[in-house]
Amino acid sequence: MEKFEGYIFTALCSTNFLVSCLLFSKITREQRQPYMDEIFHVPQAQKYCHGKFNEWDPMITTLPGLYLVTVGVIKPMVWLADLSGKVVCSTAMLRFVNLLFNCGNLYLLYLLTCKLHFRDKLHGAPRRVLSALSLSTFPxxxxxxxxxxxxxxxxxxxxxxxxxxxxGCHGASALLGVCSVFFRQTNIVWVAFCAGTLVANRMDEIWRAEHTKKKDDKSPGTQVPLSVSGARRVMRFLFDFLTSPHQLRAVLLVAWPYGGVALLFVAFVLLNDGIVVGDRGSHEACLNFPQLFYFLSFALFFSLPVSLCHHRALRFLQSLRRRPVLYLLLSGLALLLVWKFTLVHRYLLADNRHFPFYVWQRVFQRHAAVRFLLVPVYVLAGWNLLDCLRSRSLFWVLAFLACLLASCVPQKLLEFRYFIIPYLMFRLHMPLPSLPRLLLELLLHALVNATTLYLFINNTFHWPNSSDVQRFMW
Incomplete structure (x- = not known):
């Protein structure tokens, strides 16, 4: 069975790469010149290709991980193809590096799916393969x-x-985490998430042990009473754990590589006088709490094929009926956060090439009351996310929510690219969907991808004072 699964996955990988190459060829023919942020990334990578590592574009905000990996991939290819050593670093060649990352992401998503859903070994093979393929095509x-x-x-x-x-390879994980930070500094949050899962596992073990002894909790884990007393129990447990030298020592013995990454990151921030490398005026940290609500709505939309069902809808209605005061308080808090903390980046209002521009213009700017009227949707989306993760332990969910807040809230700019990693983490940890639901999810991704690529290639336009071709994109 495992051998058969391997054959299926290999065939899907090959098909995925072939289709991606055909699309890549079409897009590169239509847009030969660097576009959008490529006007910064491509010249910088070309400088690295020519060995000019001391030249840097001050408009680039991220560390040079992408350029270093690109040079490491392209240089050997050029040496093998051209013995004269002539450096070829065209826009198309640079873009091709991301097709290789696409193959890598598909393989990693498959391995993660197998690891996280290992209990369903016998009948889960087609679902694991299809789930990985679907997530790799996340629009x-x-x-x-x-x-x-x-x-x-x-x-x-x-x-x-x-x-x-x-x-359990924590040294390797920490090293890979450093590499991820070289691509985007905010990835330090997800390196912390890796460490947080270790802490959560330790907490789970102690929680189960304590409540097994007391025999007052038949299903330890996430099944904590949603009440003031339940919250007190969890808070008391967290306080006892965090103030226990024995428990902290046990965690540090395992998680110390991640602590090393954190120290290196703090040193970088101090030396750099901030997280952003360049263009600091346009990328300042802030408290934009509605970003969390935008992510929850985004996650609700893309997870509908695998999360929407009759039983879940009934559970939500039952939850509303049982805890009306709690939902009123949550709605009131959401209204307050929307009222006091909604921030709008000037890029969002000025650049009509990005889809968030039209979301903001046609939804949020329709009327001043719209952002408040959407609060019930945010509450539903938040409940749906937590309900999809209810098979995970309480402390894992708390670690995920903390990292979700840390990755979303400081961002002033509404940019769907910032939602990629948190969404994949959320979707990976949901129970493995059935085949029909996975096919629906794959169909949704295919339709959105087809639409966005069609718009990018065919629906071009011009700005009044520019002869350059403009295209719609995420």
Whole structure:
């Protein structure tokens, strides 16, 4: 069975790469010149290709991980193809590096799916393969496989680091985490998530042991009463754990490589006088709490094929009926956060090439009350996310939510690319969907990908004072 599964997965990998290459060829023919952020990334990579490592474009905000990996991939290829040593670093060649990351991401998603859903070995093979394929075609990530952006490599190294964490190779995971930070500094949050899962596992063990002795909790883990007393129990447990030298020592013995990464990152921030490398005026940290609500809505939309069902809808209605006061308080808090903390980046309002521009213009700017009227949707989306993760332990969920907040809230710019890694982490940890649901998810991804690629290739336009061709994109 495992051998047969391997054959299926290999065939799908080959098909995926062939289809991606055909799309890549079409897109590169239509858009030969660097586009959008490529106007910064491509020249910088070409400087690295020519050995000019001391030259840097101050408009680039990320560390040079993408360019270093690119040189490491392209240089040997050039040496093998051209013995004269002539350096070839065209825009198409640079973009092709992300197609390689696409193959790597598909393989890592498959390995992660197998590791996280190992209990269903006998009948889960087709679902594991299809789930990995579906996630590798996740529209926002898949689109940027065809441009020279950092998203493919950033996702690859975070997924690889998390896989190593699950296998207990924490030194390798920490090293891969450093590589991911070189692609995007905010990935330090997901390196912390890798460490957080170790802490959560330790907490789970102690929680189960304590409540098994007391025999007052038949299903330890996430099944904590959603009440004031339940919250007190968890808070008391967290306090006791974090103030226990014995428990902290046990965690540090395992998680110390991640602590080393954290120290290196702190040193970088101090030396760099901030997280962002360049263009600091346009990328300042802030408290934009509605970003969390935008992510929850985004996750609700893309997870509908695998999360929407009659039983889940009934559970939500029952939860509303049982705890009306809790939902009123949550709605009130959401209204307050939307009222006081909604921030709008000037790039969002000025650049009509990105889809978030139209989301903001046609939804949020329709009327001043719209952002408040969407609060019930945010509450539903938040409940749906937690309900999809209810098979995970309480402390794992808390670690994930903490990292989700840390990755979303400080971002002022509404940019769907920032949602790629948190969404993949959320979707990977859901129970493995049935084959019909996975096919629906794959169909949704295919339709969105077809639409966005069609718009990018065919629906071009011009700005009034520019002769350059403009295209729609994520």
């Amino acid at each position: 926002v990530l898949y689109f940027f496989n065809f441009l020279y952006y950092t998203d493919g490599g950033s996702t690859f190294f975070i997924l690889f680091a998390y896989l190593m964490t699950l296998y």
